[in-house]
Amino acid sequence: MIEHTLTVAGATVDARHWIGGERVASAETFTDVSPIDGCAIGEIARGTPAEAAAAVAAAKAAFPAWAATPRAERARILHAVADGVEKRLEELAIVETTDNGALLRSHRHGVMPRVAHNFRFFADWLLKLEHEDFDTRGHTNHVSWDPAGPSVLITPWNAPLMLATWKVAPALAAGNTVVLKPAEWSPLTASLLADIAAEAGLPAGVLNVVQGYGSEIGDALTSHPDVRRISFTGSVPTARRIAASAAAHLTPLSLELGGKSPLLVFADADLDLAVDLAVEQYDNAGQVCLAATRFLVEEPVAEEFTRRFVEKAGQLTQGDPRDEGTDIGPSIHPRQLEKIDGFVRRALDAGARAVVGGHRKDGHYYAPTLLTDVAQDSEIVQEEVFGPVLTLQTFTTEDEAVRLANDTRFGLAATLATGDRERAERVTARLVAGTVWVNCFFVRDLQAPFGGSRQSGVGREGGSWSFDFYCDLKNTVTAPNGWSQDHG
Structure with missing residues (x-):
């Protein structure tokens, strides 16, 4: 019998997917192993193209309402997610250390506080996101950021939750719905994030988490016609496969592909x-x-x-x-x-x-x-x-x-x-x-553009650059004195 919940360093983690606001099991599992001692942590739901399609469908169904949610309400919910992260910081830290082997003291004092900051930063940036109207021969130009749609976010194993929330937070702030696919070597804190987001009041289907091997579910996510944005952090060979998969529908990509700095x-x-x-x-x-x-x-x-x-x-x-x-x-x-x-x-x-x-x-x-x-x-x-x-x-x-x-x-x-x-x-x-x-290293401000040149990536995220990627920018040009009636 498959155990759906795992006990990890005293914390309870659900090993199933999170789709449409519900836990969803798979017929098969894969084993998650701790690098600390090589011991099995437990069995994780092994996604198939069917679960991937279900997650995209859930994101598509939830998109219109979330996109129409006022900015202030979206920001409030993101701050509530940050509150939940801070409330469960110790739990997140020990689970992620067990899962990927990074230092517990770093998770406690740096990484997990940064996870909360990611949500707060993009919630606050959303509320001040604007472009000053400008004039063209008496016509008014107004720039707006329209939510693009369901977004597939594929994240790496080296800093699982922090790197995931660099993508999840701006995508949600922008009004997009999300399908998050965490790395199979470190999936646990993505599952906890789903719980935290639900407790914070994020509507069902706005955030979905599908676990499994990229070779088995990646193409089902990145080639799906209803996906409007794809953001990936990982290797150059995988990025090439994602880009080829996304090409059929010209789905915009943001790729961060490492380096040799x-x-x-x-x-x-x-x-x-x-x-x-x-x-x-x-x-x-x-x-x-x-x-x-x-x-x-x-x-x-x-x-x-x-x-x-x-x-x-x-x-x-x-x-x-x-x-x-x-x-x-x-x-x-x-x-x-x-x-x-x-x-x-x-x-x-x-x-x-x-x-x-x-x-x-x-x-x-x-x-x-x-x-x-x-x-x-x-x-x-x-x-x-x-x-x-x-x-x-x-x-x-x-x-x-x-x-x-x-x-x-x-x-x-x-x-x-x-x-x-x-x-x-x-x-x-x-x-x-x-x-x-x-004369310094790793000073990283979310206001700054982040990304690489050459084969280190495509595009930039951070600050307004994130919203530029996760949104469809619209310019509305209005003629002067063209109104048949004015409601004042």
Whole structure:
């Protein structure tokens, strides 16, 4: 007999889909495994195209009423969702740590508070969203943001709830209804979000959650003629399949596809700061799309930078992410661990040198790694590893630094360490990246546009850019003095 509810670290999680305001089971399940110890958490409903179609139908049925709901009421409900997140913050934190292996202290103090903030931010932004009317030869132009319709949101496993709500919150604020498909390696907090949203008063069908494998239900979601928007965070190959699937109905896409971002360290940088920024790239066991995994260090300071980095990295504690003293947890899944190890082994075989790590540890853990003696055209420099694996190269001139930084097919982010303001301005102007951090890292404001260049993605979200994507923008042009009657 299939158990529909799971007990996860003392919390109760429903393992079924959430469709049209009701829990829906599937005939088959898949096993959710904790990366902390490799033990099974439980069986999760394994969606089929039938459940995917039912979720889209529920979203379509709920759309007219939700789209017509006044902005202030939509904002009120989103704030109520944020209240629910804050009320259940500890539960969400421990469930997500169990599910994806990220640090519990980060979930408690950073990630889950940010989930609540995502809802509050877009609720508030909705209420001030406007464009000043403008005149064209006496005619009045009025710009409005019309809800687009059912939106399919496909989210990754590395920060499941936060990255899901970066999409869910603006889509709902815009007046769209949502079908959320969480990653199969970390589905649990999406199910809890459905409960929280229902308790907050979100009408049935406005948010639907369908679990399962993308290979089995992805096309049923992304090729559906009633879907009006698709937002995806994940790999380039999957994005290509989604784009091909969406092409039949020209469904607009927003794609955030990871990267191979550089950290440029110039000789005039504060080396202590640069090393702190470098070690920070091991955050979440390297499972961060924005991570600056390629260190480009000016030759005069490369030796000292490396020495300080090795010393500081050696102070990190890797282990159980539920322990307050842990700095690096596990990789999420045996397949991901095997992928990481394969990258490193091939790099070492090609002549790279591991000055830190370079090997697997017990369980789902991979040692924090820094590789030197790597060629610019090598796989380890060009391809996203998505694990705690960094490379170090040197440069001699500013032009060379920029050339190396831009010499991949990605363009998501870049980080720059320098003590020269004019150099920072020159270099950042030349970097191909959606976000550039100067003497800092991972400062992320929802007012700012977020997305990547080249194969790091298509489009931007955040602030008004999110509403531009999730809405159909309309310009209404009204002639002067054309009224047969005026109701005053």
